[in-house]
Amino acid sequence: MSNYRAHVLVCCGTGCTSSNSHIIMENFSKFVAEKGLEKEIDVVKTGCFGLCAEGPIVVIYPEGTMYYRCTPEDVEEIVNEHLVKGRKVERLLKTGNPDSNPTDFYSKQMRIALRNCGRINPDKIEEYIAHDGYQALCKILSTKRDPAEIISEIKESGLRGRGGGGFPTGMKWDFAAKVQNDTKYVCCNADEGDPGAFMDRSILEGDPHTIIEAMTIAGYCIGAHQGYVYVRAEYPIAVERLSAAIDQAREHGFIGQNIFNSGFDFDLDIRLGAGAFVCGEETALMRSIEGKRGNPTPRPPFPAVKGLFGKPTILNNVETYANIPVILNKGAKWFASVGTEKSKGTKVFALGGKVNNVGLLEIPMGTTVREIVFDIGGGIPDGKKFKAVQTGGPSGGCIPASLLDTAIDYDNLVAVGSMMGSGGMIVMDEDTCMVDIAKFFLEFTVDESCGKCAPCRIGTKRMYEILTRITDGTGTLDDLQALEDVAVSLKNGSLCALGQTAANPILSTMKHFRDEYVEHVVDKKCRCGVCKDLLQYSIIKDSCIGCGMCSKVCPADAITRTDYIAPGKKLAAFEIDPSKCVKCGACMETCKFKAIVKK
Amino acid sequence: MSIIKLTPEEQATKLEAVLSKYKGQGQKALMSTLQQAQEIYGYLPLPVQRKVADALDVSVANVYGVISFYSFFSLKPKGEYAFNVCLGTACYVKGSQALLDKIEESLGIKSGDVTEDTKFSISSCRCVGACGLAPVLLVNDDVYGRLTPDEIPAIIAKYKEEANV
Numbered sequence: 001m002s003n004y005r006a007h008v009l010v011c012c013g014t015g016c017t018s019s020n021s022h023i024i025m026e027n028f029s030k031f032v033a034e035k036g037l038e039k040e041i042d043v044v045k046t047g048c049f050g051l052c053a054e055g056p057i058v059v060i061y062p063e064g065t066m067y068y069r070c071t072p073e074d075v076e077e078i079v080n081e082h083l084v085k086g087r088k089v090e091r092l093l094k095t096g097n098p099d100s101n102p103t104d105f106y107s108k109q110m111r112i113a114l115r116n117c118g119r120i121n122p123d124k125i126e127e128y129i130a131h132d133g134y135q136a137l138c139k140i141l142s143t144k145r146d147p148a149e150i151i152s153e154i155k156e157s158g159l160r161g162r163g164g165g166g167f168p169t170g171m172k173w174d175f176a177a178k179v180q181n182d183t184k185y186v187c188c189n190a191d192e193g194d195p196g197a198f199m200d201r202s203i204l205e206g207d208p209h210t211i212i213e214a215m216t217i218a219g220y221c222i223g224a225h226q227g228y229v230y231v232r233a234e235y236p237i238a239v240e241r242l243s244a245a246i247d248q249a250r251e252h253g254f255i256g257q258n259i260f261n262s263g264f265d266f267d268l269d270i271r272l273g274a275g276a277f278v279c280g281e282e283t284a285l286m287r288s289i290e291g292k293r294g295n296p297t298p299r300p301p302f303p304a305v306k307g308l309f310g311k312p313t314i315l316n317n318v319e320t321y322a323n324i325p326v327i328l329n330k331g332a333k334w335f336a337s338v339g340t341e342k343s344k345g346t347k348v349f350a351l352g353g354k355v356n357n358v359g360l361l362e363i364p365m366g367t368t369v370r371e372i373v374f375d376i377g378g379g380i381p382d383g384k385k386f387k388a389v390q391t392g393g394p395s396g397g398c399i400p401a402s403l404l405d406t407a408i409d410y411d412n413l414v415a416v417g418s419m420m421g422s423g424g425m426i427v428m429d430e431d432t433c434m435v436d437i438a439k440f441f442l443e444f445t446v447d448e449s450c451g452k453c454a455p456c457r458i459g460t461k462r463m464y465e466i467l468t469r470i471t472d473g474t475g476t477l478d479d480l481q482a483l484e485d486v487a488v489s490l491k492n493g494s495l496c497a498l499g500q501t502a503a504n505p506i507l508s509t510m511k512h513f514r515d516e517y518v519e520h521v522v523d524k525k526c527r528c529g530v531c532k533d534l535l536q537y538s539i540i541k542d543s544c545i546g547c548g549m550c551s552k553v554c555p556a557d558a559i560t561r562t563d564y565i566a567p568g569k570k571l572a573a574f575e576i577d578p579s580k581c582v583k584c585g586a587c588m589e590t591c592k593f594k595a596i597v598k599k
Numbered sequence: 600m601s602i603i604k605l606t607p608e609e610q611a612t613k614l615e616a617v618l619s620k621y622k623g624q625g626q627k628a629l630m631s632t633l634q635q636a637q638e639i640y641g642y643l644p645l646p647v648q649r650k651v652a653d654a655l656d657v658s659v660a661n662v663y664g665v666i667s668f669y670s671f672f673s674l675k676p677k678g679e680y681a682f683n684v685c686l687g688t689a690c691y692v693k694g695s696q697a698l699l700d701k702i703e704e705s706l707g708i709k710s711g712d713v714t715e716d717t718k719f720s721i722s723s724c725r726c727v728g729a730c731g732l733a734p735v736l737l738v739n740d741d742v743y744g745r746l747t748p749d750e751i752p753a754i755i756a757k758y759k760e761e762a763n764v
Contacts (some may be wrong), residue, residue, distance in 0.1 A: 014727070014728045014729060015728070015729045015731045015732065018727075018729045018732060018735075018742035018744065019732065019742070019744065052728070052729075052730065054731075055731055055732045118715025146685055188703060193725070194686035194726075195686070195687030195688045195689075196687045196690075196726055196730055197725040197726070198691040198726075198728040198730060201728050212728070232635065233671050234671075234724070234726075234727065234728075235728065271630070271631075272630065272631070272634055273669075273671075274624075274630060274633075274634065274669030274670070274671035275669050275670035275671035276668060276669050277725070283718050289627075290626060290627055290631065291626040291627045291628060291629035291630050291631075291665070292626060292629075292665065293664055293665055293668040294668060294669070309627075331658040348728060351690050351693045352689030352730040352731075352733065353688070353693065353733075354692060354693070358730055358731045359690070360744070390688065393688065393748070424688065426688045426692060428692055439690075440688070440691055444725065447670075450668070453678075512764065534748075543698055
């Protein structure tokens, strides 16, 4: 192996690839070769660095220089200046957004599940092995460690499911291990359906081997010989890297038959999802792997007893698996020392929406929402005011400004009316209408409800209709009560978590932003100017010069002249009659004096 | 997903190859078979559904049931240039609904439809995972990020020129 004097790491996650990072990668190889530096400089494709808003990101080691928003055209300059002459390309050291501060972005983070993302080349098994990869598996299998002992170590670590529910992982494995059956299965949930969340995808793209290692360990613990990874078909890069990784692991004998001469056999297959949010629910996911419609089934029986193809099965989320090798390498005590009393370790979040540093981050449990939004996230762009942060996607809720100091763990988030969820975290500013956001999530759950049970199928639809009335100006105060009533039935009566939690976005916004709902219903106003049917056009009379252009283009004859002449103007100003206005916006487009506003 | 242009004969041969791989495997192979069949045809018309049902020995009703359940499977063909607007939460709060409205207005069709000449279609999806670029529009495999509605007409004009419309 050659010794390189410098390593060029290019982020090739989905976000940066969308901005042509694969071409940047090719250009680096090309220009490095042109300069004859192939033996001195290694160009490495990696997974996500986290600061997606400033992508594509290129990092050059040994000094760790980060270049932001690179384009394929910048590569020649970076090679000539940085790699040949040793001078940094100053203009690419600054982030595209002046309010974005990469130092703050990384300083409060702690990377366990993302430990290898952005550090290793996901296509090379050797790089994973060099970072302690497959060490835990090798130790367990070559010493034939007692599975019960491994399970109790996982229990002791306090690891809870990272897919949203937060069920203790060790207990799940224990149940499945204790059921007697010759055939058992290990499944991985990589059907990341929460819109605005990309944690699992980033792990699969940046560090696929960690999932393979952890699933094989899980298989050994419960006595399973076959695993399935259920991935969204919308993640082509993740699927490609994971299947390449599975092939490499098989070639190296880390999965397959008689692994590490232990006599233990385990193999893995990928199953592609097909765009159904409900398939993130465990029983629905298993029906989908069986090739059926993804309808959930009642529990019990729990999957640990009767799961995939009717056999005992454990199903964990990608991020949960990514923690397993670290826990076994560093010990349960070490892992349990991170986090809060009841939530151990770290959590990965995909931070998005109205925040400066959009990206992927991993924080120790107990970090406050404020630290995430303002320190790591760098605050709200354009000097706008923070309004709320949404966690848990369509099953979660909003955390308002008054609760910004909530320390993040499973129980605290439930206590404030939201939930941990899989890790989507969307920041909203003063321009986001909370009623509209509740409607947005309801539209999603109406679409995604599988239709099997009535409370969810009918309840989500009725709530969506009520919200539509409120946002188009025909809602009444009784509608608010009706929303709460339907929400209770939905929570108590639905078969699976999709329905049980579908009302959360409404309940939490009604709890924290009730005044906005009342305003929509009583005053027929949307203070954020989002709900179009409630918008009103009006003329600022002091800005109106009285030219009358607006009145000429108005198709509804809603604009007439008043008696008022603004100071310094010669002609009387116009006004709009809201009862005649059809809200076409023609007047606003015509006015050259910015005298017409919409609010 | 871009549409692979194949002649009907080529499509039939490719489908045969897929079907012979999964022949007789029943329900558990249904999703994989349909995913590969859709890659060949771009959508899943009834004759294809019948062939899949025969090969796997399941009912056509069952095949249709699975197709209609999953949003990834399509019963309608897509346009040559498929506009796909991300309506995931991160894109939505950054105004992707306005992008969709503008595209519908400019192409004169609604989301979920195809233009008469089958050149353009519009759809929306829930998160492509490029949240750092929000709001995002995909045209086949081309990604457009940090867009405003004002930029839409130029993008459409570019594809119209490509398509000679």
